[in-house]
């Protein structure tokens with residue numbers, strides 16, 4: 001998706017011009033995928049621009065860094081303020097926010113421990129990830145021939161840059177086959193997640209989503225949906241989902257910061273149907289919460 005440039009990027013603690021936020025070609029992370037990152041959204045909420053679940057995202061950022069032995073030279077408060085700052089200074093109302101920490105210039109080879117760590121936070125306007133139409137009418141999904149990485153290969157719970165090559169292979173495969181998005185299975189053949197989204201299914205009024213041991217990234221949107229389902233008295237169950245369950249679901253949808261709540265209308269040529277009532281209710285409730293219109297979850301949003 002092409003980038004929309006804005007003025008400033010937060011880099012190593014300072015706001016610098018967008019065009020100056022550059023790295024050397026021998027940056028460690030460029031060669032070995034040795035970076036960790038986050039993706040957040042800021043919505044134009046009731047009282048102005050507000051970042052959705054800012055602290056939760058920054059906690060996950062620090063957890064990803066911890067798994068990869070990266071000691072970030074910033075506190076969670078400094079990172080949160082950096083994220084608010086890039087929204088404010090660029091006068092953005094709704095945007096995507098991308099914090100990244102990566103092994104920088106000066107060391108090569110597979111021992112990364114002596115490499116410097118650079119940290120940046122960028123923000124830019126980013127519309128719906130899987131298309132406005134997809135959000136309304138649902139997308140077509142292909143089960144990938146690529147297995148989702150598992151915890152004995154790379155920790156799925158970490159958002160590390162190198163891990164996304166696995167997602168990219170699945171994504172390309174689905175696009176080349178004429179689908180909108182991929183769905184990956186874990187190493188047991190159970191449903192795991194999309195390349196950048198968690199999955200939910202509805203069957204006879206119950207909501208199901210795969211557990212952490214199905215090699216998922218525990219999504220913050222996924223967690224929000226589980227809470228919102230509780231508010232709507234929709235029973236939710238975290239359980240393994242096999243292909244048979246998936247293909248006979250009444251409703252299916254993806255969740256993620258980029259994808260928000262995107263209904264799935266077809267899997268591998270098998271029709272699931274138009275976005276169903278539970279998907280629609282949860283989608284509506286999610287946007288209400290993200291925009292500060294849900295009193296119960298006002299603490300999920302952080303005004304910039």
Ligand SMILES: Cc1ncc(COP(=O)(O)O)c(C=O)c1O
Pocket residue numbers: 039167193194195196197198216217218219220221222255256257258
């Ligand atoms: C692999 C993967 N799964 C799931 C998600 C959804 O997570 P979240 O809802 O926290 O954005 C993402 C996006 O960050 C992701 O990259």
